[in-house]
Amino acid sequence: xxxxxxxxxxxxxxxxxxxxxxxxxxxxxxxxxxxxxxxxxxxxxxxxxxxxxxxxxxxxxxxxxxxxxxxxxxxxxxxxxxxxxxxxxxxxxxxxxxxxxxxxxxxxxxxxxxxxxxxxxxxxxxxxxxxxxxxxxxxxxxxxxxxxxxxxxxxxxxxxxxxxxxxxxxxxxxxxxxxxxxxxxxxxxxxxxxxxxxxxxxxxxxxxxxxxxxxxxxxxxxxxxxxxxxxxxxxxxxxxxxxxxxxxxxxxxxxxxxxxxxxxxxxxxxxxxxxxxxxxxxxxxxxxxxxxxxxxxxxxxxxxxxxxxxxxxxxxxxxxxxxxxxxxxxxxxxxxxxxxxxxxxxxxxxxxxxxxxxxxxxxxxxxxxx
Amino acid sequence: xxxxxxxxxxxxxxxxxxxxxxxxxxxxxxxxxxxxxxxxxxxxxxxxxxxxxxxxxxxxxxxxxxxxxxxxxxxxxxxxxxxxxxxxxxxxxxxxxxxxxxxxxxxxxxxxxxxxxxxxxxxxxxxxxxxxxxxxxxxxxxxxxxxxxxxxxxxxxxxxxxxxxxxxxxxxxxxxxxxxxxxxxxxxxxxxxxxxxxxxxxxxxxxxxxxxxxxxxxxxxxxxxxxxxxxxxxxxxxxxxxxxxxxxxxxxxxxxxxxxxxxxxxxxxxxxxxxxxxxxxxxxxxxxxxxxxxxxxxxxxxxxxxxxxxxxxxxxxxxxxxxxxxxxxxxxxxxxxxxxxxxxxxxxxxxxxxxxxxxxxxxxxxxxxxxxxxxxxxxxxxxxxxxxxxxxxxx
Numbered sequence: 075x076x077x078x079x080x081x082x083x084x085x086x087x088x089x090x091x092x093x094x095x096x097x098x099x100x101x102x103x104x105x106x107x108x109x110x111x112x113x114x115x116x117x118x119x120x121x122x123x124x125x126x127x128x129x130x131x132x133x134x135x136x137x138x139x140x141x142x143x144x145x146x147x148x149x150x151x152x153x154x155x156x157x158x159x160x161x162x163x164x165x166x167x168x169x170x171x172x173x174x175x176x177x178x179x180x181x182x183x184x185x186x187x188x189x190x191x192x193x194x195x196x197x198x199x200x201x202x203x204x205x206x207x208x209x210x211x212x213x214x215x216x217x218x219x220x221x222x223x224x225x226x227x228x229x230x231x232x233x234x235x236x237x238x239x240x241x242x243x244x245x246x247x248x249x250x251x252x253x254x255x256x257x258x259x260x261x262x263x264x265x266x267x268x269x270x271x272x273x274x275x276x277x278x279x280x281x282x283x284x285x286x287x288x289x290x291x292x293x294x295x296x297x298x299x300x301x302x303x304x305x306x307x308x309x310x311x312x313x314x315x316x317x318x319x320x321x322x323x324x325x326x327x328x329x330x331x332x333x334x335x336x337x338x339x340x341x342x343x344x345x346x347x348x349x350x351x352x353x354x355x356x357x358x359x360x361x362x363x364x365x366x367x368x369x370x371x372x373x374x375x376x377x378x379x380x381x382x383x384x385x386x387x388x389x390x391x392x393x394x395x396x397x398x399x400x401x402x403x404x405x406x407x408x409x410x411x412x413x414x415x416x417x418x419x420x421x422x423x424x425x426x427x428x429x430x431x432x433x434x435x436x437x438x439x440x441x442x443x444x
Numbered sequence: 445x446x447x448x449x450x451x452x453x454x455x456x457x458x459x460x461x462x463x464x465x466x467x468x469x470x471x472x473x474x475x476x477x478x479x480x481x482x483x484x485x486x487x488x489x490x491x492x493x494x495x496x497x498x499x500x501x502x503x504x505x506x507x508x509x510x511x512x513x514x515x516x517x518x519x520x521x522x523x524x525x526x527x528x529x530x531x532x533x534x535x536x537x538x539x540x541x542x543x544x545x546x547x548x549x550x551x552x553x554x555x556x557x558x559x560x561x562x563x564x565x566x567x568x569x570x571x572x573x574x575x576x577x578x579x580x581x582x583x584x585x586x587x588x589x590x591x592x593x594x595x596x597x598x599x600x601x602x603x604x605x606x607x608x609x610x611x612x613x614x615x616x617x618x619x620x621x622x623x624x625x626x627x628x629x630x631x632x633x634x635x636x637x638x639x640x641x642x643x644x645x646x647x648x649x650x651x652x653x654x655x656x657x658x659x660x661x662x663x664x665x666x667x668x669x670x671x672x673x674x675x676x677x678x679x680x681x682x683x684x685x686x687x688x689x690x691x692x693x694x695x696x697x698x699x700x701x702x703x704x705x706x707x708x709x710x711x712x713x714x715x716x717x718x719x720x721x722x723x724x725x726x727x728x729x730x731x732x733x734x735x736x737x738x739x740x741x742x743x744x745x746x747x748x749x750x751x752x753x754x755x756x757x758x759x760x761x762x763x764x765x766x767x768x769x770x771x772x773x774x775x776x777x778x779x780x781x782x783x784x785x786x787x788x789x790x791x792x793x794x795x796x797x798x799x800x801x802x803x804x805x806x807x808x809x810x811x812x813x814x815x816x817x818x819x820x821x822x823x824x825x826x827x828x829x830x831x832x833x834x835x836x837x838x839x
Contacts, residue, residue: 341555344585349554364544368552368562373572376559378552379545387554393579402574 079221081173081181082124085153086214088175089113089145090120090128092303092321097174097214097227101250103150108213109228110136110143115296117260120319121147128319128329132260135253136293139265140198140241141228142249143213156215159222162244164191164201172205172227172238174214184211186236193239200239201225207238216240262293300325302346305395306338309407332415334386335430346395348388348407350414355382356426363425374406375413383430384421386414447639447759450766450801452794453629455787456622457669458720459728459777463495473580482575486525489580490518493587494724509724510613512595512671516724518587525578527586529594531560531567532607543567543605551597557582558590566610567601569594588725595727596676599717603673615671615719626668626718627711633663634707640763641700650692651748652760657686657699659767666774672717674709731776733820739768740813749806758798765805766793785812 085100089112096112098121106121113119113133120128131145168188176182186205193202201216207230216225225240249263252270261270265288267281274294276286285291299307302325307317310327320329325340334350341347355363367377367384376387388410394403421427473488483503490499490507500507506519514529534540547567551560558571571586601607618626637660644653661682664670670678684690685699739745745768752761772778773786789808793801 344581345555345557347554361541361544364541364548365562367548368544368560368567370561370563370570373559373561373570376552377548378554379549381549385554387552389555389557391557391577391579391582391585393582394577397577397579 079171079183081183083154084173084181085151085155086173086181087151087153088122088181088210089131089213090122090319090321090323091116092299092324094323095175095178095210096212097210098145099173099213099215099223100151100153100155101144102155103152104147106131106145106147106151107226107246107250108143108145109141109226110138110293111141111228112213113143113145114138115292116318117296118318119145120321121145121151123151126330130316130318134259135249135256135261135263135270137249137263138288138290138293139263140245140249142226142241142246144250144253156217157222158247158250159218159224159243160247162191162224162242164188164218164224166190169219170201170203170205170224171217172203172207172211172214173217174211174227176206176208176210178210186238189237192242195239199242200228201242203238203240204236205238206236262290265290302340302392302395305403306346306407309404312404313408313411315411331411334411334414334418336411336414344392346390346392348390348410350386350410350418351380351383351430352386352414352418353384353421353427354430355379355384356428358426360425363421363427366425375410384427386410386417447636447643449796449798450762450790450794451632451636452791453633453663453667455667455773456618456626456629457665457667459783460723460726461777461780463726465492465495467492470580470584477579482578483520485580486520486575486578486583489583490587492580493584497724509591510722511591511724512721512727513598513609513612513615514591514594515611515613516587516591516594520575523575524572525575525583527558527571527590529569529591530610530612531569531594531598532601533610534562534565534567535606535608539605539607543601543607546601546605547597551593557586558593567607569597591725592727595721596679599671599673600676600680603676613722615721617719618669618715623715623718627714629667630664630709630714631707633667634703637703638700638707641696641703644699645696647760648692649760650688652763653692653695654688655760655764655767657682657695658771659763660699660703661686662767662771662774666770669718669720671719671721674706674714674717678706726777728777729775731772731778731782733816735772735776736782737813737816739772740809746806746810749802753802753806758802762793762798762802762805765802765809766790769805769809782812785815 087098087106089096089098089108091113096108098106098108098112101107114136117133119131119133121131122128130148133143134146135144166188170186170188172184174182184206186203188201189204190202192199201224203216207227211227212229214227215223216227218224224243226246228239228241230238256270258270258272261272264271264278264281264283266283267278269278269280271278274285274291276284278285306327310317310320315329315331320327322328327338329336334352337349339347374388378385378387388406390403418429422429469488469492473485473492476488477485486502487499494509502518502520506517508515508517516527516529518527534543547560558569561568561570569590571590598609598612602609640656644656661678664678681698681702685695685702687695749761749764752764769786769789773783785808789805792808793805796804
């Protein structure tokens with residue numbers, strides 16, 4: 075590989091949905107290419123900037139069979155637009171770099187070689203590599219020595235070591251070129267004939283294939299959300315938080331309420347947890363701080379210590395979540411978010427705590443500086 | 445010192461035979477809750493959880509029960525349900541800060557319906573919620589977990605930080621002859637564990653180490669009415685030495701260090717951690733036939749033990765079976781005939797040469813597994829899997 079690669083300058087970003095996270099890379103400042111399995115069944119997703127702010131993206135085109143999707147970003151992103159290689163001439167043992175967000179970690183690079191440039195799986199060619207591929211890498215670019223995209227990371231064999239696959243770049247080029255000619259706001263490519271379907275009908279207009287067999291309807295009409303998801307996202311919307319931007323995988327949400335980082339997740343079948351790592355302990359007034367944190371006045375909210383990080387917590391039992399029409403619970407969610415935003419500052423000012431690494435206090439102060 | 449034979453110690457702890465809860469009452473409670481009759485649902489839930497106990501009208505009188513050292517109060521205040529357990533009164537001085545930090549770092553946590561709260565200098569575990577949100581399953585979770593947590597934590601906070609006990613339930617101290625027997629067992633047990641620890645280092649077998657760490661824990665829990673600080677200390681230390689995911693060398697070192705610490709515990713400290721406590725809710729899981737069959741039936745485990753026997757490793761085979769019996773007897777509340785069979789298997793193997801001990805344990809445990817018919821043996825596997833700790837066999 076030539077030269078030192080500053081990966082943070084690359085136009086490669088993390089994509090968040092209600093089923094997981096993945097990777098996408100810029101085709102232009104407002105267009106992102108990723109896998110269809112990263113975005114489906116959602117029509118809007120969140121894409122995270124380097125400063126952790128998330129921007130909505132609208133899914134414009136999906137190719138379920140080739141596992142590709144184009145996402146239009148709501149604002150222009152900065153970052154190097156990686157060139158799609160014009161050739162699929164790869165050779166075995168040729169070096170490859172994989173860029174992405176493995177297991178939710180910050181942008182990372184792994185290296186390997188082309189194990190087989192045209193491995194056939196289920197009748198389709200894939201670029202096989204021995205470079206490490208992990209959940210979260212999906213949709214990211216595989217680069218050659220000249221930093222050109224030669225494949226799009228898609229999957230790996232879980233039953234084997236170091237056997238990963240990428241979608242050959244020529245398939246991606248064709249998919250992107252066809253998108254440029256697309257006039258419809260959204261379309262799904264027929265798995266049999268590659269015609270663009272703008273609305274769902276059971277049989278493809280062009281080739282007559284039965285699209286129910288490949289469950290194409292779900293791309294047009296996503297299934298209704300799980301009741302827990304509906305509750306959380308309803309409560310977030312009520313509190314002024316965009317649920318799309320908060321999604322962080324299945325039954326998992328992460329976002330900021332003002333300066334406070336918020337995490338929401340279902341830890342088991344019985345509980346829905348809300349937690350905000352507010353601050354780290356200072357060195358003074360710890361007795362007073364601990365007494366304050368354990369005061370009954372905070373109920374139903376509570377605090378705990380994770381190492382030296384003070385967290386504000388709220389727990390719901392699923393029986394409450396499933397009970398219909400309990401507005402009081404949504405109100406508690408709103409109160410939790412407001413308290414988290416207020417308390418991180420309060421604990422710093424009153425008890426000498428220091429902003430936790432995850433809080434955006436520093437970031438917000440910088441933003442406020444002229 | 446080397447181990448010449450298995451030893452036997454009769455259980456001194458008092459175990460109440462399991463009482464089957466009436467699940468029809470729980471179904472009624474759920475139906476009442478869903479019909480909006482929440483106070484009646486709470487009453488029925490308590491009746492399900494405490495068979496044969498008179499439940500008062502909670503809006504007028506609180507319902508109290510005892511779980512080890514914890515005194516639990518359930519009451520209705522306006523449109524709220526409160527469940528509270530006093531923990532401790534804070535010590536004076538710097539150790540109060542350490543106690544509060546411990547509580548915030550260990551007792552308070554996410555995903556928990558109750559939380560510690562400080563009222564003046566008194567620490568309590570508290571659950572408060574609207575009556576309308578007191579679904580029977582939620583209430584059961586609170587009543588089953590919060591008192592047990594309080595029972596464990598209060599001793600630790602008292603022992604570690606010098607906090608003062610707060611409204612604790614009475615724990616009956618051991619009679620002098622019981623105490624003498626308990627003390628003798630305690631010394632012998634930890635001396636034996638130290639010797640077995642050296643044996644483990646020599647064998648370098650994770651299978652043996654898993655047996656040893658399970659034996660270390662469950663033999664104490666089976667024999668002694670351990671209810672205070674030492675019980676919690678045992679649980680804390682076992683998080684390392686009984687963790688099958690942990691490095692074996694680290695586990696052996698932790699076990700050796702802990703065995704020495706326990707052997708050197710003073711008579712007064714040991715006495716303070718022994719006593720017969722009352723438990724409104726059995727602290728033991730209900731023993732079911734599948735739990736026995738999973739070990740002693742046609743299982744991978746018995747195949748492994750049989751392999752040890754045929755390979756001439758009678759010591760390992762006998763020790764493993766004795767550990768399995770000890771674990772099952774110590775972890776679960778059994779019907780009397782099962783409890784007696786496990787106890788008899790341990791008694792009969794004690795003092796015998798290893799080969800005879802292995803044969804005797806193998807035959808008696810296999811006979812116990814065979815005594816259940818197929819339907820019983822298949823039963824509720826979930827209950828069988830509720831074991832604590834680690835080890836190759838889920839111990």
